Amino acid sequence: MCRLTVVASWLCAAVLSMLFFQVKAEALSAFMLSDSCPPGFELTAKNQCRLVNFYQLYDSVQGRGVGGTQTSLPKHRDGFSPQQIDLGRILFFDPALSKDGSMSCASCHQPDKGFSDGLGRSKGFDGRQLTRSAPSLWNVAFLDKFYWDARASTLEEQAVGPLFDANEMANSPEQLLETLNGNSAYLTLFKQTYPLRSQIDLDQVVSALTAFQSSLISLNSRYDRYAHGYHEALNKNEIAGLNVFRSFVARCAECHQPPLFTNNQIAVIGVPEKDGRPLDIGAQKTYQAAKLRGGFKVPTLRNIVKTKPYMHAGNFDDLRETVGFYNKGRGHAIPEGETLQIHWHIWEPNLTEHEMDLIVEFLGTLTDEAFTPKVPETVPSGLSPVDDNYQKLHKNNNQKLLSRAGD
Numbered sequence: 001m002c003r004l005t006v007v008a009s010w011l012c013a014a015v016l017s018m019l020f021f022q023v024k025a026e027a028l029s030a031f032m033l034s035d036s037c038p039p040g041f042e043l044t045a046k047n048q049c050r051l052v053n054f055y056q057l058y059d060s061v062q063g064r065g066v067g068g069t070q071t072s073l074p075k076h077r078d079g080f081s082p083q084q085i086d087l088g089r090i091l092f093f094d095p096a097l098s099k100d101g102s103m104s105c106a107s108c109h110q111p112d113k114g115f116s117d118g119l120g121r122s123k124g125f126d127g128r129q130l131t132r133s134a135p136s137l138w139n140v141a142f143l144d145k146f147y148w149d150a151r152a153s154t155l156e157e158q159a160v161g162p163l164f165d166a167n168e169m170a171n172s173p174e175q176l177l178e179t180l181n182g183n184s185a186y187l188t189l190f191k192q193t194y195p196l197r198s199q200i201d202l203d204q205v206v207s208a209l210t211a212f213q214s215s216l217i218s219l220n221s222r223y224d225r226y227a228h229g230y231h232e233a234l235n236k237n238e239i240a241g242l243n244v245f246r247s248f249v250a251r252c253a254e255c256h257q258p259p260l261f262t263n264n265q266i267a268v269i270g271v272p273e274k275d276g277r278p279l280d281i282g283a284q285k286t287y288q289a290a291k292l293r294g295g296f297k298v299p300t301l302r303n304i305v306k307t308k309p310y311m312h313a314g315n316f317d318d319l320r321e322t323v324g325f326y327n328k329g330r331g332h333a334i335p336e337g338e339t340l341q342i343h344w345h346i347w348e349p350n351l352t353e354h355e356m357d358l359i360v361e362f363l364g365t366l367t368d369e370a371f372t373p374k375v376p377e378t379v380p381s382g383l384s385p386v387d388d389n390y391q392k393l394h395k396n397n398n399q400k401l402l403s404r405a406g407d
């Protein structure tokens with residue numbers, strides 16, 4: 001189209017080069033890191049994001065009694081720079097972190113599913129079924145134990161799990177660093193974020209992932225507004241449900257302790273595996289302690305309506321059934337031949353059908369996704385960030401990789 005006259009071709013070239021620069025500028029700006037903190041954080045003079053919320057006005061958990069509304073939060077991770085958080089967001093959604101470019105962290109921790117995946121047991125590399133469900137990542141900044149069996153104690157230690165597990169993202173440290181160091185956009189982004197080193201290293205990758213995950217804060221649900229004194233935030237049934245939940249009859253709040261709705265402890269409550277699979281011994285393995293056989297970390301109930309199915313093995317599809325489990329009696333589902341040391345707060349509360357319905361209504365008030373981060377439109381690898389159709393994504397990315405390999 002640029003073959004007309006000299007003038008026209010000059011003009012044409014100018015237009016084309018403008019277009020080119022525009023495209024290039026867009027491509028660059030697509031990977032510009034944010035220099036402001038996510039909502040809920042304030043930027044300090046040292047370029048660190050500090051979490052700000054109402055719970056910081058309250059004094060310690062001690063002495064307030066379990067189930068009290070105005071209790072403080074446990075220690076948390078913050079102080080990351082806006083750039084670290086934003087780089088972590090890009091990494092979290094980039095399938096290039098997996099061996100074959102088929103899955104990102106977000107494949108199993110999807111923002112629209114409460115950062116879980118809607119499966120009873122997650123699917124990993126090559127469609128392999130894992131043994132447990134993907135926990136929500138909301139409020140992980142406050143946790144000091146990770147995985148259902150608490151086998152990691154920091155987010156950094158946790159992140160290398162899925163990256164290099166042959167059944168999950170199946171990558172190797174060498175290949176991961178080769179991919180990232182071979183990508184000029186990533187090199188630029190890491191240089192903007194971390195002190196200059198000759199190469200991107202694994203510490204920086206897990207640090208950015210930790211920064212991002214620590215920014216997933218959900219503490220402004222209707223329940224929270226009620227807790228801070230705005231009584232009208234909950235209706236009569238929901239308040240009644242809260243009161244059943246924290247009563248010494250139901251005892252839910254003994255373990256699912258507000259404000260996080262977990263006490264971050266291990267408890268043996270006697271949830272069996274599904275479909276006749278052998279018992280998952282859970283925390284017994286981590287702590288080498290027989291009394292923790294079948295014990296799992298108490299999960300948060302924040303955004304619980306988004307993360308079905310429930311329990312480590314995806315046992316229940318709805319909340320009513322899950323609450324019903326607690327009413328069926330201590331140890332009712334322990335597989336034959338097993339003896340588990342069920343936690344003393346698990347007993348036979350004899351809740352009425354109505355009381356169980358009220359608990360479910362109350363659990364619906366723990367939803368707050370206002371700070372859901374944006375899924376990047378593009379990631380430096382050029383692969384598609386996770387969408388809600390995982391199978392489609394998997395196929396598309398495999399095609400992209402195959403055509404690249406053929407280049």
Ligand code: HEC
Pocket residue numbers: 092097103104105106107108109122123124125130132133134135136137140143145146147148149155158159162163167168169209213
């Ligand atoms: C194939 C699916 C899958 C992928 C991919 C995946 N996860 Fe997970 N994630 C899980 C499952 C399943 C668990 C629970 C495993 C267990 O407890 O044994 C989990 C647990 C976690 C936990 C612990 C949460 C808690 O409350 O204990 C964190 C944090 C986490 N993943 C972050 C990540 C990050 C970061 C990535 C990417 C580097 C990632 N995950 C990739 C499935 C996945």
Ligand code: HEC
Pocket residue numbers: 245250251252253254255256266267268269271296297298299300301304307309310311312313319322323326343344345346359
């Ligand atoms: C002794 C501690 C304890 C008590 C008391 C307790 N829970 Fe749990 N809860 C747990 C543990 C541990 C799990 C995870 C068990 C598993 O997956 O095997 C869990 C799981 C859940 C889940 C599923 C969460 C998810 O992400 O899959 C819900 C919902 C729940 N509990 C609600 C309740 C309610 C409602 C009560 C009161 C009737 C209650 N819990 C009492 C420890 C407790």
